[in-house]
Amino acid sequence: MALKPVPDHVPPEMVRDFSLFTSPGMQRMPNGDPHAAVARVHGGPPIFYSPDNTRDSRGTWVITRAKDQRRVLQDSESFSSHRSIFASALGENWPMIPLELDPPAHGVFRSLLNPLFSPKRVMALEPAIRQRAMALIDRICASRTSCDVMSDFAFPFAVNIFLRFLGLSDERLDTYVGWGKDLLHGDSVKRTAAALAIVAFIDELAAMRRKEPTDDVMTFVVETEVDGRRLTDEEVRGIGVLVFVAGLDTVATAIGFDLAHLARNPNDQALLRGEPDRIVPAVEELLRAYSTVQIIRVARKNIDFEGAPIRKGDYISCATMIANRDPAEFECPNTIDLAREDNRHTAFAYGPHRCLGSHLARREIVIGLEEWLSRIPDFRIKEGTAPITFGGHVFGIENLILDWS
Amino acid sequence: MRIIVHKDKCQGHARCWALAPDVFKLDDEGYILPGDVEVAERDELLASRGARSCPERALEIDCTADALLARLLFNQACGGFK
Ligand code: HEM
Ligand code: SF4
Numbered sequence: 470m471a472l473k474p475v476p477d478h479v480p481p482e483m484v485r486d487f488s489l490f491t492s493p494g495m496q497r498m499p500n501g502d503p504h505a506a507v508a509r510v511h512g513g514p515p516i517f518y519s520p521d522n523t524r525d526s527r528g529t530w531v532i533t534r535a536k537d538q539r540r541v542l543q544d545s546e547s548f549s550s551h552r553s554i555f556a557s558a559l560g561e562n563w564p565m566i567p568l569e570l571d572p573p574a575h576g577v578f579r580s581l582l583n584p585l586f587s588p589k590r591v592m593a594l595e596p597a598i599r600q601r602a603m604a605l606i607d608r609i610c611a612s613r614t615s616c617d618v619m620s621d622f623a624f625p626f627a628v629n630i631f632l633r634f635l636g637l638s639d640e641r642l643d644t645y646v647g648w649g650k651d652l653l654h655g656d657s658v659k660r661t662a663a664a665l666a667i668v669a670f671i672d673e674l675a676a677m678r679r680k681e682p683t684d685d686v687m688t689f690v691v692e693t694e695v696d697g698r699r700l701t702d703e704e705v706r707g708i709g710v711l712v713f714v715a716g717l718d719t720v721a722t723a724i725g726f727d728l729a730h731l732a733r734n735p736n737d738q739a740l741l742r743g744e745p746d747r748i749v750p751a752v753e754e755l756l757r758a759y760s761t762v763q764i765i766r767v768a769r770k771n772i773d774f775e776g777a778p779i780r781k782g783d784y785i786s787c788a789t790m791i792a793n794r795d796p797a798e799f800e801c802p803n804t805i806d807l808a809r810e811d812n813r814h815t816a817f818a819y820g821p822h823r824c825l826g827s828h829l830a831r832r833e834i835v836i837g838l839e840e841w842l843s844r845i846p847d848f849r850i851k852e853g854t855a856p857i858t859f860g861g862h863v864f865g866i867e868n869l870i871l872d873w874s
Numbered sequence: 875m876r877i878i879v880h881k882d883k884c885q886g887h888a889r890c891w892a893l894a895p896d897v898f899k900l901d902d903e904g905y906i907l908p909g910d911v912e913v914a915e916r917d918e919l920l921a922s923r924g925a926r927s928c929p930e931r932a933l934e935i936d937c938t939a940d941a942l943l944a945r946l947l948f949n950q951a952c953g954g955f956k
Contacts, residue, residue, distance in 0.1 A: 583903035588888045749892075813889075813929045820930075823885040828904065 495860030548766035636685020649717035671709035757814035883932035
């Protein structure tokens with residue numbers, strides 16, 4: 470593969486032919502294992518330069534060690550998270566909040582939103598989450614001994630809960646999921662169209678809640694205050710768009726990777742089926758082993774980092790799927806040990822931007838697996854089918870046909 | 875056993891609380907309450923597991939008091955804080 474040009478300040482010996490988008494194993498493929506493919510970087514240097522490592526084919530530095538990623542994610546003075554990922558697709562420049570704000574502004578908005586997403590708030594949702602899982606699975610097993618987990622369970626489950634959490638009805642669930650897919654995985658035309666649709670939808674929703682408040686998240690956002698003032702339209706949009714995009718398909722994807730693992734590993738499946746108490750720690754291990762998000766930061770100044778001459782404006786990739794397979798951090802990182810202890814993985818990031826939705830996501834995944842295992846007998850990947858996986862900025866799994874006949 | 879809480883490092887992962895809800899208390903935002911935690915003997919195993927699952931290394935198992943216990947249980951010097 471011909472390498473793309475690299476900036477002059479990057480020493481040629483630090484350039485590697487590696488990309489979360491184009492390296493072997495990253496393409497859309499049947500029975501792929503993008504996580505194992507990416508773990509191979511640990512055979513190489515702790516930091517290197519990848520010439521083509523974002524959705525829009527920009528180069529990034531790649532930090533492979535968990536320890537070094539922690540330094541980057543903790544040091545927002547040197548490494549900013551403001552990139553206008555979303556707005557730039559529209560030729561605009563407003564931040565998604567709190568993701569693209571740096572401390573101290575970040576903390577103001579984060580404190581505002583934290584109580585809405587706290588572990589206690591999520592506990593109150595538990596019965597609704599469980600009921601939704603049970604209803605979906607009962608419907609599946611009433612008439613069938615096979616299904617596509619992604620379209621029959623993972624998406625309708627996770628997206629419904631998420632919409633309910635935001636205070637939205639799920640009549641347009643398929644439309645929302647379509648936007649999310651186009652935005653994360655579509656070409657540039659689809660991405661722009663999806664971005665426009667989401668912005669219009671959030672703006673409209675905000676206007677509706679201003680006029681007629683209810684008790685949902687968006688009403689909170691339009692009514693709340695920071696520093697003694699209401700939020701601006703841009704701030705409301707920045708929060709609405711982020712929360713909407715961040716929660717759309719992440720949880721469904723995690724459930725997909727988890728059930729694919731259990732389908733392929735009957736011993737693990739039997740263990741969790743026999744001892745459901747093990748599901749909670751097992752989900753942590755599965756989050757570690759099948760992490761899905763690449764975190765990116767931008768250098769705010771020139772800085773020499775572990776021998777790399779990082780210059781102001783350079784992109785730095787802290788891919789969670791790489792850190793969580795670091796042998797210096799996890800014993801036998803490529804072995805999936807559902808009883809692993811001391812599992813300080815960073816699937817939900819590290820530092821101030823720790824995933825705001827992590828408590829909700831964890832409960833959904835745990836409840837999803839609990840109900841699936843208690844209702845569906847021994848399952849395997851249906852003969853003649855293959856789950857399609859892909860790498861990229863957010864790893865994914867497209868289909869998962871299970872069979873329990 | 876005592877657990878030293880580095881409140882400034884806490885980012886609200888709530889892993890400590892998930893493993894030992896009786897030991898680690900969170901505020902309304904889901905972040906750990908300030909102040910070190912005295913752990914009753916019956917809670918020690920869970921508490922140290924909770925401390926060692928904190929991704930931010932915000933919880934330090936006080937080694938001076940119970941170095942021997944920590945070594946015996948986990949076969950490592952004070953694991954909670956690296
Ligand atoms: C398994 C599912 C999920 C995973 C693996 C995940 C992962 C992540 C990661 C790695 C980040 C850090 C990004 C960065 O710093 O650049 C993040 C941030 C965020 N996530 Fe999630 N997420 C998940 C589910 C959710 C859900 C369900 C929601 C909303 C309900 C959500 C809302 C957010 C928000 C608002 C942020 C920004 C936090 C901040 O900047 O302070 N996430 N997530
Ligand atoms: S696990 Fe660590 S970061 Fe999370 S709440 Fe407990 S102390 Fe805070």
